[in-house]
Amino acid sequence: MPDISRKGLQMPASPIRKLVPFAEDAKKKGTHVIHLNIGQPDIKTPKIALDAVRNHNIDVLAYSMTEGSEEYRKKIAAYYSDNKINVTSNDIIVTTGGSEALSFVMGSIMDADDEIIIPEPFYANYNGFATASGVKVVPIVSNIKNNFSLPPIASFEKLITDKTKAILICNPGNPTGYLYSKDEIQQLAALVKKHDLFLVADEVYREFTYDDREHYSILQEEGLEENAIIVDSVSKRYSMCGARIGCLVSKNQEVIQTALKFAQARLSPPTFAQIASEAALETPKEYFDDVIKEYVERRNVLVSELQKIQGVKVAVPQGAFYCVVELPVSNSDNFAQWLLEKFEIDGNTVMVAPAAGFYATKGLGNNQIRIAYVLEKDQLVKAVHILGEALKVYNEG
Known part of the structure; x- marks a missing residue:
């Protein structure tokens, strides 16, 4: 069989998308997946x-x-x-x-x-x-x-x-x-x-x-x-x-x-x-005023809810619509996959982006995730509740 290039073998998989097959399997089983993994805004296009x-x-x-x-x-x-x-x-x-x-x-x-x-x-x-x-x-x-x-x-x-x-x-x-x-x-x-x-x-x-x-x-x-x-x-x-x-x-x-x-x-x-x-480019300034107000509210809700979970650290974002969260786990890749495969509450689970893929230094970010707060506030509250309960079960196991 012809060889794949070294460059191809070295090409990293996206930490944002690599868990998609597990999310799709969860959906096929009837589980609703709340996507915190990708920066796809739910704000309407102008x-x-x-x-x-x-x-x-x-x-x-x-x-x-x-x-x-x-x-x-x-x-x-x-x-x-x-x-x-x-x-x-x-x-x-x-x-x-x-x-x-x-x-x-x-x-x-x-x-x-x-x-x-x-x-x-x-x-x-x-x-x-x-x-x-x-x-x-x-x-x-x-x-x-x-x-x-x-x-x-x-x-x-x-x-x-x-x-x-x-x-x-x-x-x-x-x-x-x-x-x-x-x-x-x-x-x-x-x-x-x-x-x-x-x-x-x-x-x-x-x-x-x-x-x-x-x-x-x-x-x-x-x-x-x-x-x-x-x-x-x-x-x-x-x-x-x-x-x-x-x-x-x-x-x-x-x-x-x-x-x-x-x-x-x-x-x-x-x-x-x-x-x-x-x-x-002709979009009126009011569009951004409303969007920014919404993202600030989402950020505040997300950070407040995350800070209630024991052992969790969260950086407070000053812009964009992401935050990095440190979890009381040793490997967030394994935890994120486990969330999709083995955990749900009332038919709901959460998809997050493991943060190790956002680092170039090996070993860093293994206990961190990135969350994109591009969902409505009630969905963020629900997602963080699921995350908190999942951490309890995961760490007890």
């Missing part, structure tokens, strides 16, 4: 975006421009301007989701065996993108004890080698919900300029910040124009995960022109999804 697709007058569904339609990119630039980020349409490449944007970034700024420093825990697919590109992730641990704040800059500097090409952050963070302060961004900016590195920021949750905190983008930082690259997406912002539209943004034109060659290889982003995404 009607204006859906109507734009319904009311189109396209006769031939043709390729779009490789970099995305000029009209859409101009509107994205205007959106950024409203968020105090000064870019033009020429600084933007429309991609098939934020995932493709990050893949283009990896391909454009890094060669095989180059290194990228990432505070962990981090979005699990960063490991996958790095593996696919032959890039080495150099993790730096942030800790639940201080709510996953930025590790000391001196710790970053110790990890920099002649192979280091970039530092990657997610702001606000997935899976932690941590929101980097302006001061923390400025510390990172000074570091990458000192060592002539790129600073890549996944900012797909920009709108979702809580407790009167404001998001500070790396592209708001003066003097960082040649070093800064943003990865963005409409998936969470407008509850349009299925559209698969994102973008890569940088004022460094060498980065943009290089990424464009990778974009040309996949031809173009999807046309209908661009139409919906362009229309979504």
Whole structure:
């Protein structure tokens, strides 16, 4: 039998999706599964975006421009301007989701065996993108004890080698919900300029910040124009995960022109999804006011209920819609699978995302899970009750 590639064998399974077969088996047995494992918002997609697709007058569904339609990119630039980020349409490449944007970034700024420093825990697919590109992730641990704040800059500097090409952050963070302060961004900016590195920021949750905190983008930082690259997406912002539209943004034109060659290889982003995404930019501010209010209420309910469970620790999110929870178990992968296979209350069980897959350092996160609070508050209360009762039974066994 022909061999599978080493890269293929090393490709990590998604901690968010790998338990899906067990969830499907539970559903076939009649168990209702409450999904806390995936960041699929239940907030309705703006009607204006859906109507734009319904009311189109396209006769031939043709390729779009490789970099995305000029009209859409101009509107994205205007959106950024409203968020105090000064870019033009020429600084933007429309991609098939934020995932493709990050893949283009990896391909454009890094060669095989180059290194990228990432505070962990981090979005699990960063490991996958790095593996696919032959890039080495150099993790730096942030800790639940201080709510996953930025590790000391001196710790970053110790990890920099002649192979280091970039530092990657997610702001606000997935899976932690941590929101980097302006001061923390400025510390990172000074570091990458000192060592002539790129600073890549996944900012797909920009709108979702809580407790009167404001998001500070790396592209708001003066003097960082040649070093800064943003990865963005409409998936969470407008509850349009299925559209698969994102973008890569940088004022460094060498980065943009290089990424464009990778974009040309996949031809173009999807046309209908661009139409919906362009229309979504007209969504009124009240939409986000209501969504943020709802997520704050969900966060507060979730954290309050989790804190009632003996032995559980939870980091309080300042943005996005995730939190990392430390459980009184030694292996959250086994616990999560057991939940789906062997535990239910009144026909209900819970699916969570084991957190080890959000780390690059082996052994870390084994007693943690990520919860996405994208469900209505009563469902979150029910889910946490099931989780608490399950822990009692699991640990007694």
